[in-house]
Amino acid sequence: MTETQRRDPMSSPENRRIRDLVYATFAAEGRAPSIGELARVTGADTETVKRLLSELHGAHALVLNVERDAVRMAHPFTAAPMAFVLTPLDGRDDRRWWGGCAWDSFGISAAINLDVRIDTACPQCGRSLSLVAGPDTAPQGELAVRFPRPAAEWWEDVVATCTMIRLFCSRDHAEQWTAEHAPGTGYVADAGTVWDLAQAWYGDRLDPAFEPHSREHNQALLEERGLSGEFWRLP
Missing domain, CATH: 1.10.10.10 (Winged helix-like DNA-binding domain superfamily/Winged helix DNA-binding domain)
Incomplete structure (x- = not known):
């Protein structure tokens, strides 16, 4: 965010x-x-x-x-259980993280510079999803991420926003869920696009010299990945 x-x-x-x-x-x-x-x-x-x-x-x-x-x-970390669990691929590393959303889950691996397994479930069909992602490892398959509200509204209730940025088996499942539960709302993006965004958005979050990104910087990150238009206009 x-x-x-x-x-x-x-x-x-x-x-x-x-x-x-x-x-x-x-x-x-x-x-x-x-x-x-x-x-x-x-x-x-x-x-x-x-x-x-x-x-x-x-x-x-x-x-x-x-x-x-x-x-x-x-961000991208959360202190309370949400819909995503992250586990290091290195079995000697016993850390675990809760991912607040699909975007933040990719962001955690970017921030800590580590390949992880992300476990969640598709909201439409309930199928368990387990995928590997990391700084140089994009998610594979037809996975899609649904954003529930425009960027200008994210911080009106940021926890609720994160809760609903979910990972789906496919774009079809994301669109079916939207039609059944929130017709006419949201935006569905390819998981690979969201993964790529997370690398740039969160990759420096733990750097000792980290400085908050400007609105203009973050807007450019979105537009460079084809996330443009009114839905993606930051406040």
Whole structure:
């Protein structure tokens, strides 16, 4: 998801350290650090950590839960079970991650620079889907990804948006699901296109020198992959 052009939270060393600790914990352990853990590691009090997290949430650098007392998402990572499970192909690596959506699942492998197995199910037929993806490994087959709402609306309820960016067996199944459950809405893209987008969108998310992408940068990433028009116009 795109960061908004509000005050850049990464301009503050305190915000930046909290943000980087959240991402590092997700990458290393597949979970979000607690407020107490962040306070202990940074030496800050819990109220300061809550304030910094709230600022990062407001800038769309991460997503807090409804109660605002825990990290819910730090795209492409999610702290709660959703529709995707990611497992490293290397059997000696016992990490696991929840993927918030099809796009974010590809994004996790891009961010951590690792080939993974992604397990999910087709919403239309219920068939289990297990695929391999990585920085240099595109998904194979006729898989398709359905985006539920236009880009301008993603952040109105970002968790709900992610929940519905699902992977389907085929474009036909995605279109059948749409006709039955949400006629006239959404956009269906080839999984390979979404995988390619994820590499550029999320591949630098864990870089020490990461800077939030500008709206113009992200809009160009979409258009370069044929994702253009009003549906894909970022706010």
